Amino acid sequence: xxxxxxxxxxxxxxxxxxxxxxxxxxxxxxxxxxxxxxxxxxxxxxxxxxxxxxxxxxxxxxxxxxxxxxxxxxxxxxxxxxxxxxxxxxxxxxxxxxxxxxxxx
Numbered sequence: 607x608x609x610x611x612x613x614x615x616x617x618x619x620x621x622x623x624x625x626x627x628x629x630x631x632x633x634x635x636x637x638x639x640x641x642x643x644x645x646x647x648x649x650x651x652x653x654x655x656x657x658x659x660x661x662x663x664x665x666x667x668x669x670x671x672x673x674x675x676x677x678x679x680x681x682x683x684x685x686x687x688x689x690x691x692x693x694x695x696x697x698x699x700x701x702x703x704x705x706x707x708x709x710x711x
Contacts, residue, residue, distance in 0.1 A: 626654045628678075632707040634695060635661060644682075645700040646695055647673070650706050662706065664699055 629635070629652050636644040647661035650670065658672045677685070679692055696703070 609647065611708070617669045622657065623654055626659070627651055629659060632691065633679070634671065634699070634703075635659065635678055636682055637663070637671075637673055637676050644677070646699070647671070647676070648699060648703055648706050662702065668702070 625664035629649055631649055631651070633649045635647050635649055637647060638644055645663050645665045647663040647665075649659050650662055653659065658674045659676065660670060660672050661676075662668050663671050682692060683689060
């Protein structure tokens, strides 16, 4: 492997690691299904070493899923979603978020 290839891989790894470290239990994230629909989910676990998050998908009967690719609140705002809409979701799922943060799920 060339030194430049190794450098690029290391750079991507550190960027992704930093991205995952900013995610907290109880955060809302969204999975885009490719049809323009977004599945709202609550972060239950962040596994930095294995590069995924475990979520409770509130749009699919509160099932648990492991997401590798998802959108954060900040990314949803950049896509044009409103802060008010996100806050509405946060209030709607406040009880479940509290249970996740308290590790009761």
